[in-house]
Amino acid sequence: MALLLCNLPDEVIADSIFSLLDYKSLARISQTCTKLRDCAYTEGNWKVLCRRYWLDTERERSQSSWRVNFMEWFRDMGQYIHVxxxxxxxxxxxxxxxxxxxxxxxxxxxxxxxxxxxxxxxxxxxxxxxxxxxxxxxxxxxxxxxxxxxxxxxxxxxxxxxxxxxxxxxxxxxxxxxxxxxxxxxxxxxxxxxxxxxxxxxxxxxxxxxxxxxxxxxxxxxxxxxxxxxxxxxxxxxxxxxxxxxxxxxxxxxxxxxxxxxEDRELMVDEGRISQFVHEPDCWEETEKVRVSVATALVPEFSSLIISDVKLMHAYQITMSMDDCTLPKYNCTLQKRHWEITEYNEESNQPIQEVDGPGVIGKHPTMQPAEKFTYASWTPLSTKNGYMTGWFTFRNNQDSRIFDVQCPRFDFRCPEIKNFSFE
The missing domain is CATH 3.40.1580.10 (SMI1/KNR4-like)
Structure with a gap:
């Protein structure tokens, strides 16, 4: 003997069957007969649907019932129900x-x-x-x-x-x-x-x-x-x-x-301003109590993808710091910098440029306990990706000893590149 849906107890129909339906199926079945309509109108079913489709657990749109609440949501946002x-x-x-x-x-x-x-x-x-x-x-x-x-x-x-x-x-x-x-x-x-x-x-x-x-x-x-x-x-x-x-x-x-x-813990925020520079957690080195960390960013405004003159402009931000508990004997002043810029190409990876110069951006910062110095610069690449390595040469302020502080290798990356043309 076949078991008809209407022969089942109301609580089984409403709680065990109709609670699994989507909003369209529940609305349609409510139009078949009085018994199924009453089961479909059960508040629990529409509460589930409000949570499923609108993340609404507080009946935000209407306090009269969960079904009316769902309908108010649907009237306003129905075209977006799946996104x-x-x-x-x-x-x-x-x-x-x-x-x-x-x-x-x-x-x-x-x-x-x-x-x-x-x-x-x-x-x-x-x-x-x-x-x-x-x-x-x-x-x-x-x-x-x-x-x-x-x-x-x-x-x-x-x-x-x-x-x-x-x-x-x-x-x-x-x-x-x-x-x-x-x-x-x-x-x-x-x-x-x-x-x-x-x-x-x-x-x-x-x-x-x-x-x-x-x-x-x-x-x-x-x-x-x-x-x-x-x-x-x-x-x-x-x-x-x-x-x-x-x-x-x-x-x-x-x-x-x-x-x-x-949400990234490495997101750089300074006085409420979010930086576009991206810092890799392991991108730092410490030499003679001087810690160097790096963050990078692509600058599309100054980039060019013209085949005859490809240039991707990448910016990098260097931060030098010294812990506040460092002894004064480690105080030192930056003398010069050295960079090796490497590009990824289809054949091999090889340094394409070496850069030496006094100080950085015209400055010779002194590092001492609790001191931090940050500067930014940029470099163009003719390929999509590349990296830089190098070091900073310091002079100890007590014994005039010259030593190099290593900078960690940092990679340059950019989004996927596509081309489109006009009809």
């Missing part, structure tokens, strides 16, 4: 991390989520649909709001600041309003290739106080090897063929890489 959870979880990682490490940046993120109307207006200007995960992210967190901050505060970018000599660049996560403003600016520019039907900005850069630099963007339709949804950065908008640094295949992967980077 909301991974994006929400990533923002749940990013925001507390930023709140702890940089309250100033955290405040710039505390703006109301953007609206569907604003996203629709961006799509209208682009004449192309935005990636669904990109729209969903901006319905959760609408980027950074920097208006009203001082010039000094414009260096608080979520994606980091980089300073080398007198050059400073800060990368912010643009708000939807800023994206629309940038699209309007691009439309009014002349003598540039029109990117507005192919890309949408993700990040914006301020260079040396408000001068615009290059920005990461999302590809909206395939351009050569760059697929739709990819997060990339063009470094030559004037060229008919624009080489590209590819940062992620889609927005979720890019947001995940951002969360991982911000």
């Amino acid at each position: 909301y959870v991974p994006i929400r979880r990533l923002w749940n990682r990013i925001l507390p991390c930023i709140q702890e490490k940089s309250p100033v940046i955290y405040r710039t993120l505390q703006v109301p989520p953007t609206t569907e109307e604003m996203l629709n207006e961006i799509e209208r200007r682009l004449t192309e649909p935005l990636p669904l995960e990109f729209r969903c992210s901006y319905r959760i967190c609408n980027g950074q709001q920097l208006e009203g901050l001082s010039e000094r505060d414009t260096q608080f970018g979520l994606l980091g600041t980089l300073s080398v000599y007198h050059y400073t660049v800060c990368e912010v996560l643009l708000s939807a309003e800023s994206i629309l403003a940038k699209l309007n600016e691009t439309e009014n520019e002349t003598n540039v290739v029109d990117f507005t039907d192919r890309f949408v900005y993700v990040a914006g850069r301020t260079v040396n106080n408000f001068h615009r630099g290059f920005s990461k963007r999302i590809c909206l339709k395939q351009c050569g090897d760059v697929m739709p949804g990819s997060v990339c950065l063009q470094i030559d908008e004037m060229a008919r063929v624009a080489p590209t640094f590819l940062y992620a295949e889609n927005f979720i992967k890019w947001l995940e890489s951002l969360a991982n980077w911000l």
